Amino acid sequence: MIPRNIYISNLEIASEFKAIPGDVVECGVWKGGMIAGIAEVVGKKKYFLFDSFEGLPQAAEIDGINAINWQNNTSGENYFDNCTAEEQYANEAMVLTGFDFKLIKGWFDETLSHTPFVSSISILRLDADWYDSTLTCLKYLFPKVSKGGVVIIDDYYTWDGCSRAVHFYLNSINSSSRIQSKDGVAFIIKND
Secondary structure: OOOHHHHHHHHHHHHHOOOOOOEEEEEOOOOOHHHHHHHHHHOOOOEEEEEOOOOOOOOOHHHOHHHHHHHHOOOOOOOHHHHOOOHHHHHHHHHHHOOOEEEEEOOHHHHOOOOOOOOOEEEEEEOOOOHHHHHHHHHHHHHHEEEEEEEEEOOOOOOHHHHHHHHHHHHHOOOOOOEEEEOOEEEEEOOO
């Protein structure tokens, strides 16, 4: 689903932060190809994969007209059954890496509030698409990102809701962390 150049940029960004202490977390896993690729370049760490495996929740007005139109176009080329995938695909992809991982199935607002097993995060990849989902991920996981760690934001340039949630959250915590870009991939280095 991810264009080759964007996939490679994600891997390059993740690789730059592999020495930062902490686990690797991905929210929005789909079939697991991105997180398995990250595991291959980052190496031995704990990997936590969060996804409903039931597709995306309903897009709201804050997510933008493009998000609503995309979700309503069920026969669109990039619809992928509303990004639904069986969890076995992600499980199989991660087994191939040989690294320790935990797959957590459920909606973010139900699973992320119960994550004592994730103590610190070196690399957080958000593929949460919509405003509410992105904001929920940031609320529960950004405080666990190690200083100098990275948050990769897959949908920042794609969906209005995602970028709005990132801006709102950083402002709400009075963060001086900046949104950066590498070849079309948005990311934040946590500096406070």
